[in-house]
Amino acid sequence: MSPKTRCSLVLFSSDAEQYYTLSDDESSSFHSPGAIVSPEQLSSRFGSGDEVGDSVSHRGALGTTTVRRKKPKSRGRVKSEAAASKQRRSRRIKANDRERNRMHHLNDALDALRAVLPSFPDDAKLTKIETLRFAHNYIWALTETLRLAEQGRGQCASGIAASELGSPQSLYSSSSPDCDSPQSPQRGLMCRLLESSASFSDFI
DNA sequence: TAGGCCATCTGGTCCT
DNA sequence: AGGACCAGATGGCCTA
Secondary structure, eight states: OOOOOOOSEEEEOSSTTOEEEEOHHHHTTSSSTTOEEOHHHHHHHHOOGGGOOSEEEEEETTEEEEEEOOOOSSSHHHHHHHHHHHHHHHHHHHHHHHHHHHHHHHHHHHHHHHHHSOOOTTOOOOOHHHHHHHHHHHHHHHHHHHHHHHTTOOOSSSOOOGGGTOOGGGGGOSSOOOTTOTTOHHHHHHHHHHHHOHHHHHHO
C-alpha cells in the first residue's frame, strides 16, 4: 500500500529521514497544510533545547559547583515559564520524532515479514493483523509439513482435492490451526503452496 | 456513508 | 533526564 497523502503540515529537519507533523492549530501559524518548513523556521517556532537552563556548572578541584545566573528583576517568573513551555514543546517534538521512527521500523519489520510469506499475484497487500496471523499459521503449517515428512507419509504434495484447500483467508484467521485435523485448511493451503510457490519450494 | 485500516500525536510508565 | 514502549485519541483515505 502506498503511503497515504496527509494534509497535516510536514516539517523537515536536517536529517533527510526525519520530518515533523504539526496539529492543525500549530500548522495554522505557518502556511497552508502540506507546506514545507525549514529547520530554521522550526527552531524559531519552538526553540531548541540549548536555550533552556538558567544555571552554569563548573568542575574544579573541590568538585562541582553550580553558579546561578542572576535572574532579571522583572519578568523572571514569566520568562522561566516560557522557557519551561519551550522545553516541553522541544521534548515533545523529539519524542514524536522518535515515536514516528519507531513505528517506521516496526512497519519495516512487517514488510520484511510480508516479503517472506507466500503470496499470489492478485493478492492485495496483507494488513498488519493479517500479516501476523498469516505468519503464525504459516509457521504452524511448515512445522506440520516437516513433521509429516519425518513420518514418511509424503502425501501432501499430491492428491489433495481442491475442496480441501479451504479459503486462503483461513490462513489469516485469528483462530488457532487445528493441529489434529488431517484435512485442515492450513494443511490444504500448504499443499497448494508446495505446488505453486517457487519461494516456498526454495525454502523447503 | 459507515466501517476498516493506517499514520501520527500525546501522555503515562518503566528503565537506564 | 531522557529514551523506549505502550495505548488511547484523532483524522485522513479507501472501499463496499
